[in-house]
Amino acid sequence: MSRRSQHEMSVLVPPNMGGLSSGDPRRLGPYLVIGRIGAGGTGTVYAAVDPMGGEDPLVAAKVLHSPVLADPGRRAQLRERLQALAGVDGRIYVPPVRHDADADPPWLAMPYISGIPLAAYIRRRGPMGRGRLLALAAGLAEGLLALHRHDVAHGDLKPSCVLIGASGPRILDCALPGDEEHLRRTAGAWLSPERHRGGDPTPASDVFSWGAVMAFAATGRLPFGLGEPEELARRVQEEEPVLDGAPPALVPLLERTLDKDPERRPSVRELMGAAIAVWEEEDESDAADGVKGTAITKVLSREWQGVVEPARLPRVIHLEEDGVRRRGRTPLLIGALALALALVGGGAWAVLSALGGGSAPPEDAGPASSAPPSGAAEEEPRVETVRFDPAAQQNPVDGPWTFTPVQRAEDMEPPEGVLLAPDTWSSYWTDAGEGPEEAVIAEDAEVQCANFCQPGPGHIEDGRGTYEMTGQDFIDYLGWGRVVIAEVEIAPGEGGEPEITRITELFPDPAATG
Numbered sequence: 001m002s003r004r005s006q007h008e009m010s011v012l013v014p015p016n017m018g019g020l021s022s023g024d025p026r027r028l029g030p031y032l033v034i035g036r037i038g039a040g041g042t043g044t045v046y047a048a049v050d051p052m053g054g055e056d057p058l059v060a061a062k063v064l065h066s067p068v069l070a071d072p073g074r075r076a077q078l079r080e081r082l083q084a085l086a087g088v089d090g091r092i093y094v095p096p097v098r099h100d101a102d103a104d105p106p107w108l109a110m111p112y113i114s115g116i117p118l119a120a121y122i123r124r125r126g127p128m129g130r131g132r133l134l135a136l137a138a139g140l141a142e143g144l145l146a147l148h149r150h151d152v153a154h155g156d157l158k159p160s161c162v163l164i165g166a167s168g169p170r171i172l173d174c175a176l177p178g179d180e181e182h183l184r185r186t187a188g189a190w191l192s193p194e195r196h197r198g199g200d201p202t203p204a205s206d207v208f209s210w211g212a213v214m215a216f217a218a219t220g221r222l223p224f225g226l227g228e229p230e231e232l233a234r235r236v237q238e239e240e241p242v243l244d245g246a247p248p249a250l251v252p253l254l255e256r257t258l259d260k261d262p263e264r265r266p267s268v269r270e271l272m273g274a275a276i277a278v279w280e281e282e283d284e285s286d287a288a289d290g291v292k293g294t295a296i297t298k299v300l301s302r303e304w305q306g307v308v309e310p311a312r313l314p315r316v317i318h319l320e321e322d323g324v325r326r327r328g329r330t331p332l333l334i335g336a337l338a339l340a341l342a343l344v345g346g347g348a349w350a351v352l353s354a355l356g357g358g359s360a361p362p363e364d365a366g367p368a369s370s371a372p373p374s375g376a377a378e379e380e381p382r383v384e385t386v387r388f389d390p391a392a393q394q395n396p397v398d399g400p401w402t403f404t405p406v407q408r409a410e411d412m413e414p415p416e417g418v419l420l421a422p423d424t425w426s427s428y429w430t431d432a433g434e435g436p437e438e439a440v441i442a443e444d445a446e447v448q449c450a451n452f453c454q455p456g457p458g459h460i461e462d463g464r465g466t467y468e469m470t471g472q473d474f475i476d477y478l479g480w481g482r483v484v485i486a487e488v489e490i491a492p493g494e495g496g497e498p499e500i501t502r503i504t505e506l507f508p509d510p511a512a513t514g
């Protein structure tokens with residue numbers, strides 16, 4: 001999205017982005033790391049932004065942790081492979097846009113792809129219908145062909161490396177040099193017999209993996225079943241695949257791709273041609289007749305209709321003047337008040353509520369608090385547990401912010417096994433009887449967030465905020481309309497007005513709330 005100022009930029013972040021822990025990098029080359037997307041056997045994938053902006057500054061940056069890369073020879077191979085991958089056509093395959101094979105640890109940045117991994121897609125929706133299956137077949141073949149044109153075999157094609165996006169399938173990753181043993185242990189169901197015997201990745205071994213992935217998409221089952229690595233390796237090398245339930249027109253092609261002998265497998269070009277030929281033969285509609293472009297464009301534009309990708313969420317990322325995030329601050333930044341206000345009337349709020357635990361959109365600000373500003377004459381900082389209720393904020397952009405001291409309601413404990421919405425959590429606190437107060441929130445206040453810095457559970461260790469953010473992030477968050485219970489430190493500001501200098505959000509531990 002856009003650069004809002006020298007200090008901030010608005011970014012659409014992944015909906016499943018998690019917080020960073022102390023061991024996670026904060027920078028990778030030119031990118032600022034803003035959250036975690038996930039981790040696999042060979043590395044961790046982070047959401048990161050290019051502070052220079054651009055049309056979409058978000059990238060998925062993968063930090064490689066494979067122990068085999070400690071070997072200088074493997075490093076050299078990795079460098080070569082990443083250089084080759086960088087030139088691959090990015091329509092289906094997702095090539096790196098930047099990489100550093102010599103960094104410690106090495107990393108690569110790819111365009112962020114909104115999509116659902118094929119494994120999850122099939123688990124949720126069952127086997128793909130014939131038309132979409134043929135579009136997947138042709139699309140994956142095109143992606144492999146793009147790699148093979150650069151003399152790189154993927155070597156690790158499997159359902160978790162295929163993302164189902166709104167405009168077609170996308171292929172991620174490729175095998176790391178020297179990673180064969182790891183792959184045989186973790187991805188043996190998708191590896192060809194010759195790869196199980198120690199062979200290098202080749203176009204023919206990619207064709208086998210294509211067949212196994214397509215069989216899975218067509219039937220919802222793994223063609224050689226599940227099992228321990230040794231047993232799987234034996235079945236892949238000795239048994240015939242189970243293809244029951246696959247569309248009959250595709251079965252002969254799948255059988256050929258899963259041939260034990262790489263010489264007898266079709267080429268990737270043949271796969272593409274065969275998938276399109278079956279589609280053209282059986283497609284009775286003329287809906288793609290007017291579509292310009294290659295046969296793949298046509299099959300995708302017809303068969304991919306209705307595929308919806310997960311919506312990204314607006315956030316504001318804070319930067320230093322030189323483009324670096326504030327020192328010592330915030331693993332995950334949040335907010336986007338301006339954006340929120342602009343989007344609140346539309347679907348974005350619904351998405352955010354659904355993902356974030358479901359508080360209502362902000363109502364019109366309630367009547368102005370009648371309480372006079374308090375604490376102007378205070379000398380010493382004091383600590384209070386308070387409720388920030390967005391409905392009470394007179395000016396949710398510039399402040400001052402209204403809050404009410406609270407205490408835990410007697411005889412009320414949150415139920416176990418339930419993830420509480422912020423409003424529900426708020427109902428476990430009663431006013432402490434001192435009426436609303438007002439204070440400014442220092443932009444650089446120290447904030448420890450718990451619930452509000454994460455879209456899901458799993459991050460709060462002790463029911464108190466554990467992730468560092470800034471006062472400005474917190475101000476932004478209040479603009480989203482959620483109630484927050486927090487412990488605050490209030491000190492006299494420069495002009496004597498009360499100023500909140502420290503905030504620790506309180507939210508029940510997920511271990512207690514499921």
Ligand SMILES: Nc1ncnc2c1ncn2[C@@H]1O[C@H](COP(=O)(O)OP(=O)(O)OP(=O)(O)O)[C@@H](O)[C@H]1O
Pocket residue numbers: 037038039040041042043044045060094110111112113114117160161172173186
């Ligand atoms: N370019 C990308 N855009 C969006 N999400 C991505 C991108 N690259 C990886 N991911 C996601 O990041 C997560 C972790 O990816 P990673 O490749 O580390 O795991 P994996 O494929 O499950 O494991 P392995 O490394 O063992 O193959 C996955 O959920 C993956 O879908």
